[in-house]
Amino acid sequence: MPAKIISFVTMKGGSGKSTSAMCLGAYWQKSGMKVGLIDADPAGTLVRWIAAGTDLAEIPAVTAGPDSVDTGIDDFLARGLDRIIIDTPGFQSEATDAAIRRADLLIIPMRPSPIDYQVAVDSAEHIADLTTAPVRFLLNQTTKGSVIARHMRAQMEAANAQPMEVELSARVAYGEAALAGTTPSYYQPRGAAAREIADFASETGTLLGMRRKKARKASEPV
Numbered sequence: 001m002p003a004k005i006i007s008f009v010t011m012k013g014g015s016g017k018s019t020s021a022m023c024l025g026a027y028w029q030k031s032g033m034k035v036g037l038i039d040a041d042p043a044g045t046l047v048r049w050i051a052a053g054t055d056l057a058e059i060p061a062v063t064a065g066p067d068s069v070d071t072g073i074d075d076f077l078a079r080g081l082d083r084i085i086i087d088t089p090g091f092q093s094e095a096t097d098a099a100i101r102r103a104d105l106l107i108i109p110m111r112p113s114p115i116d117y118q119v120a121v122d123s124a125e126h127i128a129d130l131t132t133a134p135v136r137f138l139l140n141q142t143t144k145g146s147v148i149a150r151h152m153r154a155q156m157e158a159a160n161a162q163p164m165e166v167e168l169s170a171r172v173a174y175g176e177a178a179l180a181g182t183t184p185s186y187y188q189p190r191g192a193a194a195r196e197i198a199d200f201a202s203e204t205g206t207l208l209g210m211r212r213k214k215a216r217k218a219s220e221p222v
């Protein structure tokens with residue numbers, strides 16, 4: 001498969017962009033793929049996360065501003081990486097727009113709440129103005145069997161906003177692993193969070209194999 005670029009985007013802060021991006025990158029790296037991370041958030045979350053431990057030290061990661069997202073991608077492509085993952089800030093920026101334009105797949109993480117959902121839909125509409133690449137919502141910090149997560153999923157499906165099948169549950173393992181500069185796939189490889197991440201990687205891999213569709217607004221039918 002040629003190199004694929006996955007961008008994590010939503011204007012809602014704290015929705016899980018950095019966590020899902022890092023966990024996906026670490027999983028793929030651990031499973032033998034050549035992964036590169038572009039940290040387009042001025043907060044530098046991914047780079048600091050990697051620096052806090054040793055498990056992720058082999059993953060090439062660069063910070064990038066509005067003028068350097070494209071060159072960051074091109075450098076990684078020239079190095080023959082399999083997967084390039086881009087984390088973006090929780091606000092609109094030129095760097096985010098560059099990450100959107102170059103992506104083969106856009107993932108919009110969101111917590112199961114109406115407020116997060118509204119911002120996620122706004123983000124999806126902004127994305128649809130810039131690219132025809134597929135866009136998926138990722139429910140993050142869910143509680144198993146909760147009414148609100150089911151409700152959010154139903155609302156998304158009614159609006160033709162496509163949720164991923166996998167959900168990342170609210171688990172202390174995510175924060176604890178980050179504290180140790182690692183992710184659940186290394187920290188607790190047989191734990192529930194690691195299993196979710198494996199499912200997330202598998203579903204993402206399937207989406208990357210799919211063909212592009214015509215551009216559409218999140219509010220329009222598929």
Ligand SMILES: Nc1ncnc2c1ncn2[C@@H]1O[C@H](COP(=O)(O)OP(=O)(O)OP(=O)(O)O)[C@@H](O)[C@H]1O
Pocket residue numbers: 012013014015016017018019020041045088089090140141142168169170171172174175178
């Ligand atoms: N599934 C989860 N379970 C438990 N905690 C989580 C989970 N996902 C994220 N968190 C925690 O929630 C907080 C926000 O997550 P994260 O930093 O990934 O969001 P973000 O979208 O990147 O935020 P920002 O827009 O500020 O960059 C972090 O403290 C993270 O550890």
Ligand SMILES: [Mg+2]
Pocket residue numbers: 017018019041045087088089
């Ligand atoms: Mg972040």
